Amino acid sequence: MSKRPRTLDSFFSPPATKRSRQAGGDTSKVANGETTPSQLSNHPTYPFAVPHLPPEITDILNFAPAQEARIINDRPDLDLLYFQPYIPKEIQRPLFDFLRREFFFYKVQYKIKRGPVETQINTPRYTTVFGLDETSIFNDAGEVIDSATGKPPSGKDAYTCKPRPIPECLDMLRRLTENTTGSKFNFALVNYYASGADSISYHSDDEKFLGPDPCIASFTLGAKRDFLLRHKKTPAAHPSESQPMKLPLASGDMVLMRGKTQSCWEHSIPKRKGGEAERGRINITFRRAMTKGGTANYYRYNVGDGGVFKWDGGRGEMVAWKGGETG
Numbered sequence: 058m059s060k061r062p063r064t065l066d067s068f069f070s071p072p073a074t075k076r077s078r079q080a081g082g083d084t085s086k087v088a089n090g091e092t093t094p095s096q097l098s099n100h101p102t103y104p105f106a107v108p109h110l111p112p113e114i115t116d117i118l119n120f121a122p123a124q125e126a127r128i129i130n131d132r133p134d135l136d137l138l139y140f141q142p143y144i145p146k147e148i149q150r151p152l153f154d155f156l157r158r159e160f161f162f163y164k165v166q167y168k169i170k171r172g173p174v175e176t177q178i179n180t181p182r183y184t185t186v187f188g189l190d191e192t193s194i195f196n197d198a199g200e201v202i203d204s205a206t207g208k209p210p211s212g213k214d215a216y217t218c219k220p221r222p223i224p225e226c227l228d229m230l231r232r233l234t235e236n237t238t239g240s241k242f243n244f245a246l247v248n249y250y251a252s253g254a255d256s257i258s259y260h261s262d263d264e265k266f267l268g269p270d271p272c273i274a275s276f277t278l279g280a281k282r283d284f285l286l287r288h289k290k291t292p293a294a295h296p297s298e299s300q301p302m303k304l305p306l307a308s309g310d311m312v313l314m315r316g317k318t319q320s321c322w323e324h325s326i327p328k329r330k331g332g333e334a335e336r337g338r339i340n341i342t343f344r345r346a347m348t349k350g351g352t353a354n355y356y357r358y359n360v361g362d363g364g365v366f367k368w369d370g371g372r373g374e375m376v377a378w379k380g381g382e383t384g
């Protein structure tokens with residue numbers, strides 16, 4: 058476990074002593090009815106601190122997975138575990154509301170060049186990311202250090218992005234997922250699909266920096282959305298290339314994609330008109346990146362260089378965060 062990123066919660070958090078309710082203080086109920094200031098995860102790379110999950114959620118999250126997994130491996134090269142659900146029913150909504158309210162999100166834009174043609178891409182969903190690949194860890198002061206030498210990576214080994222530790226509220230789910238699956242994860246990617254117009258097009262998460270046959274755990278909270286899977290094109294033209302498999306992912310569900318799923322299949326969340334999708338959906342994927350290239354890639358495409366967005370409960374939408382107040 059020495060190579061896991063640290064969350065620095067004890068370093069930056071207020072003391073855990075119980076106090077009476079303070080005006081404007083960040084409070085959460087405890088079992089005996091008293092309130093205590095929420096503990097916070099913070100780091101110089103965060104625009105604002107992220108509270109720990111309240112005990113009403115953690116007490117029940119500890120019972121996850123709520124159901125045993127169904128194995129889906131009856132199509133060529135496909136290997137999935139499908140937990141319906143993984144997150145217990147009582148906390149699906151509170152956990153969705155908490156994560157949507159407390160995270161900072163981004164709307165990443167970038168250009169791709171195919172031959173002479175440059176195309177502007179506007180990512181059709183909100184994203185955010187936390188984690189650090191296997192070559193480095195966070196020390197107790199929150200600095201990135203080389204996993205082997207304990208020194209800050211420098212020269213050609215230095216990071217050009219600013220890696221962020223996984224906040225405790227997500228790290229608890231990461232640890233549970235490691236226990237359930239026996240796999241290790243050092244990255245958490247978060248997508249927020251605000252409406253049916255938000256989507257992710259067909260792709261596979263088969264980058265070299267994840268190593269061969271990566272194992273990826275993918276959680277749904279909030280609105281149900283269809284998850285489509287199709288086999289990549291082959292000379293044999295499998296029926297699974299033209300007839301995608303559809304999993305209607307509901308709040309609390311988790312799909313573990315493993316084996317040859319990434320190398321041989323693609324997946325997507327297509328756009329949908331109206332209905333439940335308008336209520337918003339959070340997707341969390343836990344992954345394990347092996348090289349610095351993975352860290353650079355994940356921050357480029359999930360944080361980018363644009364502004365911060367934060368959920369505005371009054372307006373019921375993500376709004377550009379002005380800085381200063383942490384809502």
Ligand SMILES: O=C(O)CCC(=O)C(=O)O
Nearest residue numbers: 248257262275326340342
């Ligand atoms: O939202 C989902 O369920 C899928 C997200 C996904 O495929 C990705 O982030 O790579």
Ligand SMILES: [Fe+2]
Nearest residue numbers: 260261262324
């Ligand atoms: Fe994906």
